[in-house]
Amino acid sequence: MNEFEFYHWIAYAWTGLAVMVFILLFFVQAPYGRFTRKGWGPTMSSRWGWVLQEAPAVLLILGFWWTGDRRFELVPLVLLVMWQIHYVHRTVIFPFRLRGERRQTTVLTVLMAVVFNVVNAYMNGRWLFFLGPHYVDSWLMDPRFIMGFLLFWTGFIINKHSDHVLINLRKPGETGYKIPIGGMFRFVSAPNYLGEIIQWGGWALACYNLGALSFFVWTVANLAPRAFAVHRWYQEKFKEYPSERRAIIPFIA
Ligand SMILES: NC(=O)c1ccc[n+]([C@@H]2O[C@H](COP(=O)([O-])OP(=O)(O)OC[C@H]3O[C@@H](n4cnc5c(N)ncnc54)[C@H](OP(=O)(O)O)[C@@H]3O)[C@@H](O)[C@H]2O)c1
Numbered sequence: 001m002n003e004f005e006f007y008h009w010i011a012y013a014w015t016g017l018a019v020m021v022f023i024l025l026f027f028v029q030a031p032y033g034r035f036t037r038k039g040w041g042p043t044m045s046s047r048w049g050w051v052l053q054e055a056p057a058v059l060l061i062l063g064f065w066w067t068g069d070r071r072f073e074l075v076p077l078v079l080l081v082m083w084q085i086h087y088v089h090r091t092v093i094f095p096f097r098l099r100g101e102r103r104q105t106t107v108l109t110v111l112m113a114v115v116f117n118v119v120n121a122y123m124n125g126r127w128l129f130f131l132g133p134h135y136v137d138s139w140l141m142d143p144r145f146i147m148g149f150l151l152f153w154t155g156f157i158i159n160k161h162s163d164h165v166l167i168n169l170r171k172p173g174e175t176g177y178k179i180p181i182g183g184m185f186r187f188v189s190a191p192n193y194l195g196e197i198i199q200w201g202g203w204a205l206a207c208y209n210l211g212a213l214s215f216f217v218w219t220v221a222n223l224a225p226r227a228f229a230v231h232r233w234y235q236e237k238f239k240e241y242p243s244e245r246r247a248i249i250p251f252i253a
Contacts, residue, residue, distance in 0.1 A: 007123075007131055008210070014042035014119060015214040024219035030112075030222075030230050032105040034177065043104040052096035053113035057087040060121035075135035075145075076128050079207060082152060083124070086199070094163065099170035114139050120218065122186065132209055147216025158184055159195030177240050187250035189234055190227035194248050197223055215252025224248060 001009070027033040032046070038248045061083055070076050139145050161183050186189030195217050203217040231247035246253055 003126075004131055007126065010119070011210045011214055014123065015210075015217050018214065018218045022225065023103060025225035026228070027223065028090070029226065030109055032109040034233060035229070036103075036105060040106040040108055042107045044107050044110065046100075046103040046105040047095045047098055047115075049105040049107075049110040050098075050099075051091055053117060054087060054091040056114060056117040057121050058084065058091050059205040060118065061087070061125040062169050063130045064121065064125030067124075070129060070134060073134065074137045075139050078140065081205070081208075086156065089160075095165050099167060099172060105116040116218070117194065122217055123214055124207070125250075127209055128207065129209040137177055144208055147209075148202045148206025152199050152206060153197025153202075155195045155197070155202055156190045157195070159199060162192035162195055177237065179234065179241060184250075185245070188227070188246050188248050189231040190223070190248050193223035193227045193230075195224075197248075 031037055031040040032049075036043070061080065065071060065076070066077075066081050067249065091135075162180075165180050165185060166182055169180060170176070184194065188194055197216075200212075200216045200219040202211040227248035231245075234241050
């Protein structure tokens, strides 16, 4: 089997696994953040967990770019910059903005995220920088790229703004939970997840390949079930929780 065949084999298996995870996560919440609980093995610092689990997404994509055969072509470079702006922030800025400094996460969640980021970096980076067809520069003017690019940055802004609101709910040293207000929280309980889904939907459109599509499917699989669990959690915890607020799709669900 050559690498091209291997890649496609992995892509279908990996996307199929995402569909199974999507169903499973409606019944079991991943044990981190507000759903951290006993019985899931050893724990570690939540902050350093984020750094460790997201670092492969930054480093491997750089490695695939550097060892690829289209290092200085325009479209791969634009896509590389989009990816890295997100992942450098997620790896070295986001974790150090978190409050509730002593929060713990399970080592299991971190290890699963490492595996996800390694496979996802391969699926995206290896295709973009070596296995896939070369993009012509005019792809940047293609309606699919333009729409994807706009969606990517729209999702990025919603995601970052919503995470910013959540992080600032706590004063330094606080650890509890409050009702978030403002921005997209007017409409949904998990706008950070909504933004992330829009962002990687945009990425899938801008790249227009199987690896990017599988990333989008995985993002929905990880975050949509959790958004519903978070929404129920808020409704149970706060009697005064806004009744018009939905879980993840404004006005709908
Ligand atoms: N692409 C993917 O598959 C994927 C998967 C997972 C996460 N992510 C992204 O990673 C980022 C973080 O995800 P997450 O699941 O950790 O988000 P989260 O549960 O919403 O938490 C984000 C931060 O805000 C704090 N927080 C949340 N709700 C709060 C409240 N009501 N009051 C006070 N503080 C609150 C959390 O504290 P605690 O940690 O103490 O709860 C945490 O520090 C998001 O942008 C998400 O989209 C992406």
